[in-house]
Amino acid sequence: MPFRLEAGVNRSIVPGETIAAISTAAGEAAIALVRVSGEDAIGVADKVFRGKQRPSDLQSHTQQLGEIVENGAVIDQAMLAVHRAPASYTGEDLVEISCHGGALVTAKVLETCLRAGARGARPGEFTERAYLNGKIDLTQAEAVIDLIRAQTDLALRSATEQLSGRLGEQFRNQRQRLIEIIAHVEASMDFPEEGISPDDITTIRSRLESLQSEIDKLIATAETGRILREGLRVVIFGATNAGKSSLLNCMLGFDRAIVSEMHGTTRDSIEERINLRGVALRLLDTAGLRAPENLVERQGIERTQRMLEAADLRLHIIDANAPRPTDFSASSCELLILNKSDLPEHADWSSAGAIRISCKTGAGLPELADEIYRRIGGAKLNAESPLAINARHREQLRRASNAIGRALAAIGAGATPEMFAIDLQEARHAIDELLGGGDEEAVRDAIFSQFCIGK
Incomplete structure (x- = not known):
């Protein structure tokens, strides 16, 4: 370890x-x-x-x-x-x-x-x-961590791109463009008799809008970055004895969870990772949903509810041989799975739009994998540029984008250079921190303490 x-x-x-x-x-x-x-x-x-x-x-x-x-x-x-x-x-x-x-x-x-x-x-x-x-x-240093931790080809490609210096180069380019704009604005403050002409204001606004658009596009890659680094949270849930643990074992390809005909066998959640066509999935097997019989089971069900709230995808597994519960309702944000297709299906489910599988025979599992891949946007993830930012980058880029937004609003309101120059400096400081400026020691501590000894 x-x-x-x-x-x-x-x-x-x-x-x-x-x-x-x-x-x-x-x-x-x-x-x-x-x-x-x-x-x-x-x-x-x-x-x-x-x-x-x-x-x-x-x-x-x-x-x-x-x-x-x-x-x-x-x-x-x-x-x-x-x-x-x-x-x-x-x-x-x-x-x-x-x-x-x-x-x-x-x-x-x-x-x-x-x-x-x-x-x-x-x-x-x-x-x-x-x-x-x-x-x-600093971005290349972070890429070293990502490279070591990569569990899929896509995560590996992303880390390699960042390690090559492409992301850092984008940040340096953004900083240089900001510095040039700030120099122009501050020159007008040093020589107020000359001021900034309407043409100059138009040029500054256009350059800031272009820069903000570029920053916002990078911010939009943060969710992809989270998926690459952490994996998608896929929660398997349903009533007791519906086959949740059996499905987990089938998706893993080995017996990880205990399977029993007794209701309520799973009391706590089990997490395992798989690689689905280049996308990392964090599979979570949860306690079955029913009226709890004791405190331990109640705590397990409460944990299941919390996991469902944080899930990227919910796999709702149902016993196809059992009648449809009176309180059953399907949600568009979950994938309905009818298990035990090797046995006669109850008439209540005849019109259900669901994936039909058998954890016992393996029937329907390839179709389930196809549907999960479609739901998580796997093809889009694999087709996108592998360069994606992390949470630290997102925080500073948002700070920069917001500061540029305030400067643009001030320019639109006819503010003097002194009034929006502060916002431009704020944006520059935010990008400086991405590359190691600002509170450098605190940033370094946060990054390098994640490494193992010897790296």
């Missing part, structure tokens, strides 16, 4: 400090990677590595086979690669040790590096140093 930064940990970077960490996942593997970065990274390597050449004699981007040693004792055989500043991931001298992937031997290699003068890296500190040294911008 990745380590997370505890609240209150000081993330300040001390110039010259050399850091080290295991960069590969915990557990047994053929190879593990120990990374060392900083002013003395190559010096640390000289102390712990024995090969034909000293690491300090190696050219950048070369590697050699040797041994990790401490006090003359061999700890492991390893490949050591040297990347000299500034041509490295962090922008500093960087050493990567590829050792055997056992948990104990990897820990021993790291401990040897720490005793040789490095300190343990904090979560995300290698990528944070890459940002501070100008190798990447």
Whole structure:
């Protein structure tokens, strides 16, 4: 499990400090990677590595086979690669040790590096140093997290696009255009006798409207970004014993939930993820809806109701052999599923517009997958540009768009430059924060604390 930064940990970077960490996942593997970065990274390597050449004699981007040693004792055989500043991931001298992937031997290699003068890296500190040294911008740093967490091809494409710098380039372009407009407006404030001509006002308004439209289009991608990063919330609900848990198991392809003929078997929700043709779905199996018989069942049903309110798609599963409940009503925001199609269907459901399936035989499940994909707009998601913003971007872009909107309203009302210049500066500050300006340390803390140690 990745380590997370505890609240209150000081993330300040001390110039010259050399850091080290295991960069590969915990557990047994053929190879593990120990990374060392900083002013003395190559010096640390000289102390712990024995090969034909000293690491300090190696050219950048070369590697050699040797041994990790401490006090003359061999700890492991390893490949050591040297990347000299500034041509490295962090922008500093960087050493990567590829050792055997056992948990104990990897820990021993790291401990040897720490005793040789490095300190343990904090979560995300290698990528944070890459940002501070100008190798990447904040949007690219966020893309590294998304790339690691991607569970579908679509999410992977989106993260790769952002990592390439396209999103950051859009933000920088928007900031530059704002700066040019602000410079024009403030020049008129410095020379009030010249003022701003009607033609200039028309040009400024047109440029601001174009910029606001572009920002609003980016804001509109936030929901797609949420889907790519978090997945769509698909809640399976219905009466007890209708087949909710059976449907979950069928969609997963393995038995995750307990299935029983007893009513009320599922008391708490179960969540699992699947990849439906490139779209991540968070499937939630919920407690059956009926008059609760005890406090635990009541709490489960209340949780089901809360999940239904937050769902992106509701799968209402019904026992097709049972009569239609007197209080039954179908909603346009849910997909009606009649289960147990391998048995005779009750006449009450003959005219129901529903997908008919059998969790027992698998009949109707391909058609159900098609309908879910259609309902969630899967084809549209896969056809769209993979570049999509996250919640932090949306907050600052909304702030910028609102500020530009206020400036446009002031211009329309005939306000003087002094009255709307403040709004333009507010918009610029919002975009600055997207790229790491403003309260930079707080923004960095929020982003890099999400990383695992070693990245």
